[in-house]
Amino acid sequence: MFRRQGVRTAPVAPTIGRGLLGALAAVFVALAAADRAAADEKLARARHCFACHQVEKKLVGPAYRDIAARYRNDTGAEARLTRKIREGGVGDWGVVAMAPNPALTEADARTLARWVLSLGR
Numbered sequence: 001m002f003r004r005q006g007v008r009t010a011p012v013a014p015t016i017g018r019g020l021l022g023a024l025a026a027v028f029v030a031l032a033a034a035d036r037a038a039a040d041e042k043l044a045r046a047r048h049c050f051a052c053h054q055v056e057k058k059l060v061g062p063a064y065r066d067i068a069a070r071y072r073n074d075t076g077a078e079a080r081l082t083r084k085i086r087e088g089g090v091g092d093w094g095v096v097a098m099a100p101n102p103a104l105t106e107a108d109a110r111t112l113a114r115w116v117l118s119l120g121r
């Protein structure tokens with residue numbers, strides 16, 4: 001009786017183990033991504049991006065979700081937005097200009113560009 005049960009459950013146990021590990025790994029990946037997004041949003045707040053932008057709604061500048069949607073399939077968007085975040089510019093969304101952010105490092109500007117683009121996924 002005891003032995004038969006052992007034989008039956010043995011092949012199942014590793015499968016459950018892998019399933020649990022996979023689920024745990026997925027949770028950790030999701031948590032890490034959420035952490036990352038929260039840190040990026042904090043950077044945007046610290047750099048006063050939210051003075052002119054919101055995630056969902058147009059303010060002075062376009063909503064971040066609208067920016068992400070516009071460039072969803074645009075592989076050059078990350079580089080262009082990185083430059084625009086540092087140098088500012090006008091004409092892509094209307095007649096109001098985005099001010100330049102010369103104090104922002106290239107790396108931080110890239111992080112912010114990636115974060116904005118990630119909001120469309």
Ligand code: HEC
Binds near residue numbers: 050051052060090092
């Ligand atoms: C003074 C207001 C203002 C601030 C502060 C501001 N933005 Fe903007 N932003 C704008 C405006 C206005 C536009 C639209 C410009 C246009 O039409 O080309 C814009 C456009 C953008 C775009 C889209 C650019 C494009 O070419 O499509 C991104 C990305 C962006 N801003 C990110 C940021 C980030 C990140 C920060 C913080 C470092 C920031 N903005 C701070 C006003 C602002």
